[in-house]
Amino acid sequence: MKMRFLGKSGLQVSALCLGTANFGARGIYEKTGYISQKEADNIVSMCLETGLNFFNTAEIYSDGVSEEFLGKAIGSKRQKAIIITKKNPGPTGGGLSRKGIIEGCNASLKRLGTDYIDLYQLHMFDDCTPLEATLHALDDLVRQGKVRHIGCSNFTGWQVMKALAISDHHGWERFVTHEVMYSLLSRWLEYEVIPVGLDQNVATLAFSPWIDNKLSFSYP
Numbered sequence: 246m247k248m249r250f251l252g253k254s255g256l257q258v259s260a261l262c263l264g265t266a267n268f269g270a271r272g273i274y275e276k277t278g279y280i281s282q283k284e285a286d287n288i289v290s291m292c293l294e295t296g297l298n299f300f301n302t303a304e305i306y307s308d309g310v311s312e313e314f315l316g317k318a319i320g321s322k323r324q325k326a327i328i329i330t331k332k333n334p335g336p337t338g339g340g341l342s343r344k345g346i347i348e349g350c351n352a353s354l355k356r357l358g359t360d361y362i363d364l365y366q367l368h369m370f371d372d373c374t375p376l377e378a379t380l381h382a383l384d385d386l387v388r389q390g391k392v393r394h395i396g397c398s399n400f401t402g403w404q405v406m407k408a409l410a411i412s413d414h415h416g417w418e419r420f421v422t423h424e425v426m427y428s429l430l431s432r433w434l435e436y437e438v439i440p441v442g443l444d445q446n447v448a449t450l451a452f453s454p455w456i457d458n459k460l461s462f463s464y465p
Contacts, residue, residue, distance in 0.1 A: 251327075254394045256363070258327050261386035263292055263300035264452065269310030275416035280313050289318035295343030301424075301452075302357075303331035303368055304349060309356050318341075328357065329424075331398055341371035343350035346382035349387035350391055366396040367422060372406050377410055384417035384444055396422030396447075402437025409445055420447055427451035437463040 248261040267277040269283050280288070289300070300319070302311045312330060319326045331340065331363070332349045338344025350365060363380065371379065386392040397405060397420050405423055412419045423442055425434050434449075442449050 248296075248307050250448075251364070251394070252396075253419075253446040254421040255332070256394065256421075258299040261297055262329070263288070263297060265300060265302045265304045266303070267311075268314040269307035271307040271310055272310035274307045274311075280314070281429070282317060285314040285318045289315070289326075293322055293444045296316050298325055299327050299329070300416040301329040301450075303333065304356075305333040305335070306352055306369065309352070312353055313358075314338075316359060320358075322410065323359055328359070330357065330362055330394075330444050331368040331424075333368045334374075341367055341374045341379040343382040345374075345377050346379060347386070350386055353393060354421065355398045356399045361390060364394045364396055364422060366398050367390040367400075368396075368422045369399045370401075376408055377415075380408060380412055380417055384412075384415075394418075394421045396420050396424065396450075398450075399463035400425075400438075400439045402434075404445065405438065405441050406445070409447070414449065417457060422448045422450050424452055426453050428453070448462045 248257045249260050251258050266274050267280045270277055270279040272363065300315055304312065304317050330353045331345060334341045339348060350362065353362065365383065367379065383395045389396065395418055397408065400423060407418065409419055425438060427434055439449055441447065
């Protein structure tokens with residue numbers, strides 16, 4: 246398995262990352278195909294045996310069941326795994342407010358059955374919360390040891406740059422990753438997002454080689 250450095254974190258991860266939205270497959274994720282706990286255990290075990298150490302989940306995936314399944318599947322092999330989970334900006338759970346970030350992280354830690362999250366990402370931009378409040382809360386989580394690194398997902402180029410500028414101004418933890426849809430059919434991020442990542446040493450994590458109108462952006 247090829248390994249790559251994750252932005253400026255110094256962390257080495259496998260070039261491939263296992264997405265776990267189909268672990269548990271509840272609610273809107275039923276259509277992704279149901280993976281039981283037993284099947285998740287086997288999948289994660291095979292990944293670790295072949296050198297894949299990178300696993301991606303989110304609090305919104307199957308209402309948290311994905312995190313539970315992944316945590317149990319990794320179990321005693323926690324030190325061999327790099328875990329991503331994401332905080333949703335939706336109206337429930339406090340969004341990306343300080344309350345939402347802190348309580349969301351604690352809930353994810355409990356579901357994952359771990360003391361720390363390797364990479365905690367903002368699932369989408371939150372128009373209702375000042376970035377300063379969100380980033381300050383994330384910085385506190387890193388200082389407390391609950392989170393090792395932070396990142397974002399589905400941001401535009403200017404949103405990433407604004408967040409980095411705020412973090413630099415205050416001396417807070419910076420984003421090391423940006424997870425975004427990227428494929429031959431969805432290449433909008435080549436205009437601004439990837440150039441920002443290259444300039445600021447923010448790693449791009451590509452997901453889902455398909456088009457979803459809710460997540461697609463158009464540029465002239």
